[in-house]
Amino acid sequence: MPHDPAPILIVANPVAGHFSHRRLMRLADRLDRLGLGLDIRLTRHSGELTDIAADLPSSVRTLVVGGGDGSINEAITGIIRRDGDGPALSVLPFGTANVLAHELGLPFSPEKLAERIAADRRAPLHLGMVGERPFALMVSAGFDADIVHAVDAPFKRRWGKLAYGWRGLTLALTRKGRDVTVIADGETIACRIAVVTTARFYGGPLMITRHTHATEPGLRLVTLAEDSPATLLRAAVALALGRLDRLAAVQDRAVREVRFSGDGILMQIDGDRMETTGAIVRAGQIIEVIS
Known part of the structure; x- marks a missing residue:
């Protein structure tokens, strides 16, 4: 029964x-x-x-x-x-x-x-939204989304994080970068990587911003102005050291509403592929998490 x-x-x-x-x-x-x-x-x-x-x-x-x-x-x-x-x-x-x-x-x-x-013991988890789709961590466009799209499930299961490192290195040396146009609270920003995040961490225990946390309200927009191999290497090292915001090519700001656009750009949501969209990225609902 x-x-x-x-x-x-x-x-x-x-x-x-x-x-x-x-x-x-x-x-x-x-x-x-x-x-x-x-x-x-x-x-x-x-x-x-x-x-x-x-x-x-x-x-x-x-x-x-x-x-x-x-x-x-x-x-x-x-x-x-x-x-x-x-x-x-x-x-x-x-x-x-x-x-x-x-x-x-x-x-x-x-x-x-x-x-x-x-x-x-419970805490609030402040979600973000892309149109009507929620995210717990981040949504992004540009080089990091290109990596997500380049890593298929079997390759990821076999190699884990190394799959992203290998694809990232290959793309950094071979791809032609695409401009990402970001409209953030009415201001237009041109960049090569744009990440809207509810969270402090990114890609594991790597700090992308020191100014928020998933249990706190608000969104941050982190952008990288260029994606040459040298700049990407500096950004990767700075990210690993928790000092990404010290790079001159990086901007980190609080935002309320964001849109992404650009010819041929790809997007990812919470580390998975998503269809490219011009929908508004904004703060979403709050759910409870065990903390």
Whole structure:
């Protein structure tokens, strides 16, 4: 007979880059030992997590996503369809970059994550929107989006972060850059990379801006004026050192509304490919996360 839904649902993406059945079971075992009821589901296709999150019964108070930032994006898309009665979100990091997990300071240990979930300490997650599509971290156009589009799923699963480094190096040396035109709160900016971010971190534990956090309101626009190989190398080093804002070619500003345009530009959202759009990028809804 079907049972009543448990208060915690773990939904894991088995094709995520670092999916581990053993880590999944360690989380479930620790939650069970803490006396918390839970159910586990594995997704079968892209987009399923959105439907699961949208259709959860109200008795499910915590949704744990076992996956990467793309899986999290699917989950938040479903949660915001619920008009305010959604579960708190937590993350068992199985992805390549796991930016949101780093942003929230979540433990990668399943046992320690279970203790966070049991404590049920919640924080607001301030989402962004591109048109009607939400993002938890960032949306961008230009060179970094070109890299995302150049890395397919099998290559990413095999090589992880190295896939992005290799494609980035190849593109930096061979591609012809494209101008990205940004209209930010009525001001026009010409650049080669434009990132609108709700978060401090980017690409993992790398600080793209020191002026915001995903649990704080507001958007930041970070732009790079040129993308020559030398400039990209300097930017990569500065990003790794947490000093990106010290480069002369970088601008970092607070924004309310942004549009991207440009011939042949590509875009990415939360580390996944997206169709290029001229829709307005703005602040979105607020959901709860386990912190």
